[in-house]
Amino acid sequence: KVQHSSAIKKKKGRRYCCGYPISIFFIVVNEFCERFSYYGMRAVLVLYFRYFLLWDDDLATSIYHAFVALCYLTPILGAIIADSWLGKFKTIIYLSIVYAIGQVTMAISTIHDITDANRDGTPDNFTFHIALSMLGLILIALGTGGIKPCVAAFGGDQFQEHQSRQLNTFFSVFYLCINAGSLLSTLITPLKSVASTLMVFIAGSGMYVKTDPEGNIMWSVCKCIGFAIKNRFRHRSSSYPKREHWMDWANEKYDKLLIAQIKMVLKVLFLYIPLPMFWTLFDQKGSRWTLQATTMSGDFVSILISTVNPILILTLVPIMDRLIFPLIQKCGLNFSPLKRMTVGMLFAAMAFVSAALVQIEIDKTLPNFPSSSESQLKVVNTYSTTLNVTISPNEHLLIESFGSSADYVTFDHQDITVSLNTNPVITKAFSLIKGGRQTLIIPSDPTVMRDFVLRHGEQWCEFSRKFGFGASYTFLIPSTVFSDDCESITEVEDMKPNSVHMALQIPQYFLITTGEVMFSVTGLQFSYSQAPKNMKSVLQAGWLCTNAVGNIIVLIVAELGKLPKQWAEYLLFASLLVAVSIIFSIMAYFYTYIDPAEIEAQVRKEQGLEPEEMEKETLEMEEKDEDQKNEQGVKQTKI
Numbered sequence: 251k252v253q254h255s256s257a258i259k260k261k262k263g264r265r266y267c268c269g270y271p272i273s274i275f276f277i278v279v280n281e282f283c284e285r286f287s288y289y290g291m292r293a294v295l296v297l298y299f300r301y302f303l304l305w306d307d308d309l310a311t312s313i314y315h316a317f318v319a320l321c322y323l324t325p326i327l328g329a330i331i332a333d334s335w336l337g338k339f340k341t342i343i344y345l346s347i348v349y350a351i352g353q354v355t356m357a358i359s360t361i362h363d364i365t366d367a368n369r370d371g372t373p374d375n376f377t378f379h380i381a382l383s384m385l386g387l388i389l390i391a392l393g394t395g396g397i398k399p400c401v402a403a404f405g406g407d408q409f410q411e412h413q414s415r416q417l418n419t420f421f422s423v424f425y426l427c428i429n430a431g432s433l434l435s436t437l438i439t440p441l442k443s444v445a446s447t448l449m450v451f452i453a454g455s456g457m458y459v460k461t462d463p464e465g466n467i468m469w470s471v472c473k474c475i476g477f478a479i480k481n482r483f484r485h486r487s488s489s490y491p492k493r494e495h496w497m498d499w500a501n502e503k504y505d506k507l508l509i510a511q512i513k514m515v516l517k518v519l520f521l522y523i524p525l526p527m528f529w530t531l532f533d534q535k536g537s538r539w540t541l542q543a544t545t546m547s548g549d550f551v552s553i554l555i556s557t558v559n560p561i562l563i564l565t566l567v568p569i570m571d572r573l574i575f576p577l578i579q580k581c582g583l584n585f586s587p588l589k590r591m592t593v594g595m596l597f598a599a600m601a602f603v604s605a606a607l608v609q610i611e612i613d614k615t616l617p618n619f620p621s622s623s624e625s626q627l628k629v630v631n632t633y634s635t636t637l638n639v640t641i642s643p644n645e646h647l648l649i650e651s652f653g654s655s656a657d658y659v660t661f662d663h664q665d666i667t668v669s670l671n672t673n674p675v676i677t678k679a680f681s682l683i684k685g686g687r688q689t690l691i692i693p694s695d696p697t698v699m700r701d702f703v704l705r706h707g708e709q710w711c712e713f714s715r716k717f718g719f720g721a722s723y724t725f726l727i728p729s730t731v732f733s734d735d736c737e738s739i740t741e742v743e744d745m746k747p748n749s750v751h752m753a754l755q756i757p758q759y760f761l762i763t764t765g766e767v768m769f770s771v772t773g774l775q776f777s778y779s780q781a782p783k784n785m786k787s788v789l790q791a792g793w794l795c796t797n798a799v800g801n802i803i804v805l806i807v808a809e810l811g812k813l814p815k816q817w818a819e820y821l822l823f824a825s826l827l828v829a830v831s832i833i834f835s836i837m838a839y840f841y842t843y844i845d846p847a848e849i850e851a852q853v854r855k856e857q858g859l860e861p862e863e864m865e866k867e868t869l870e871m872e873e874k875d876e877d878q879k880n881e882q883g884v885k886q887t888k889i
């Protein structure tokens with residue numbers, strides 16, 4: 251009886267199970283459903299652009315990255331609404347409705363029948379579909395981005411100050427749910443998930459700890475910073491005594507507590523400056539690495555891209571949390587959050603080195619394409635005898651009947667003359683295409699030449715070939731093809747199939763995901779723990795913005811500054827991230843971890859607000875004792 255009552259307990263409106271507030275169950279399930287919907291839609295977005303709206307690869311990729319960037323910029327808006335106006339709970343509800351409207355709009359934009367008057371299977375009015383889908387995407391970005399910083403921070407709000415261990419576990423489970431949602435979305439259609447997201451969230455309504463918004467906090471922050479800068483400028487003469495921090499120049503007009511809170515937030519935001527570089531590398535999984543996979547052999551491209559990352563997250567997060575981090579701690583090493591994030595960056599850099607090594611292997615097997623000033627020619631002989639082919643001025647090829655030259659011959663000039671040792675000798679001049687590859691087929695001798703088809707009247711024959719990924723073939727079909735049941739068809743391989751197996755990409759996926767666990771999960775926890783109570787969502791939004799900036803860098807750098815060799819680009823990105831991680835580690839060295847609640851309490855005390863705080867503290871201490879008793883109860887149950 252005692253054990254049961256200690257495991258589930260109701261305290262001042264909060265219900266607990268095993269030391270965790272029950273309300274967080276609804277929050278993590280809500281995140282699972284939301285990510286399920288988001289990733290399910292995102293997975294087919296480029297295909298929708300490419301094959302429904304008929305955009306080219308470049309436009310489809312650019313709009314895709316722009317959409318992802320927007321999804322991570324809108325958190326700022328969500329955070330402002332939550333912290334200054336509606337509070338997190340209502341913001342999540344309202345923006346989820348916007349999100350659902352966006353998904354419906356997007357779904358409608360994919361129905362080609364709406365404008366397909368002539369019923370030919372393609373829309374007649376592309377402008378309508380483009381406008382509708384763009385509207386849908388903007389609403390989705392507003393919904394998904396707007397609620398994102400609120401959900402994580404709202405989850406954190408359910409814990410009390412002394413529950414830091416449980417809080418860290420919550421963020422890990424939260425991250426697991428993100429990835430479980432994205433993994434499942436590749437297997438099941440995500441249609442109804444936004445509605446479920448909302449329902450699950452509302453279901454927990456009675457159990458949440460809801461903190462009220464404290465007025466237009468963002469506006470106050472901006473005004474306070476503006477005043478501090480102006481005041482500092484007004485007192486720039488050396489006759490004025492220096493102040494400890496430039497924000498202290500706002501002391502004359504603004505509340506000490508607000509200034510202390512702004513200092514905390516600015517300190518963290520400053521630390522975020524180098525972080526987008528991590529996301530720049532991370533987000534190339536979906537672009538460069540996907541393209542790399544298409545030049546490799548193996549037929550699990552789509553599975554690899556959409557499932558390897560979440561599967562690895564689902565395995566690595568528990569391993570790190572339960573095994574690696576405690577082990578490092580046992581060895582007496584202080585693996586602080588910022589150190590973890592630095593190591594995470596180094597792992598991402600290693601992933602790119604691994605990608606570069608794989609690329610070098612791929613490059614060895616890739617055909618040698620002509621440069622813009624060169625031309626290439628392959629000669630195929632369908633003549634009945636072996637031919638001696640001379641291509642002016644000094645290229646001599648001996649090509650047997652129904653064979654071809656071993657590879658493409660490269661010329662640094664366009665005009666060639668081809669001579670065959672037939673009787674009489676045949677000579678013909680050709681002008682090749684610059685930068686192109688062409689095949690010259692020497693036709694059969696006129697005496698044996700006959701038109702043929704594979705299915706001709708009653709005659710037909712069947713043949714099957716397995717094509718290798720990335721290969722290109724020419725089939726030589728002799729006139730006797732029907733009499734020998736297609737046996738005489740000769741296959742000429744113009745381009746060899748890809749031979750570097752996709753499994754070679756697994757190390758780079760493993761490294762980048764290890765980096766993600768160290769960097770992203772820790773960053774999420776760090777952003778929450780270092781933020782003052784009324785600016786938790788704002789700092790979550792700042793954290794998500796580093797991802798948006800990373801995506802924008804991918805758009806700019808990867809699209810504009812293409813290096814001639816892909817492996818060199820991978821190495822460039824890896825070195826950039828190593829350089830950035832060194833800068834970050836120096837910044838992290840000078841960062842002192844804070845307890846925002848403690849600082850706030852101290853400032854309040856200085857302002858003469860002790861009695862109220864003392865009361866609160868006493869209450870919290872009581873709760874802490876009660877929680878400890880609960881935990882002991884749970885431990886006893888386990889024993």
Ligand SMILES: CC(C)C[C@H](NC(=O)[C@@H](N)Cc1ccccc1)C(=O)O
Pocket residue numbers: 285289425428429432433555556557559560563766770794797
């Ligand atoms: C910026 C966010 C913290 C990113 C987070 N993403 C992930 O957790 C990814 N591992 C999910 C994923 C799934 C499939 C393919 C690529 C990435 C999020 O979505 O919140």
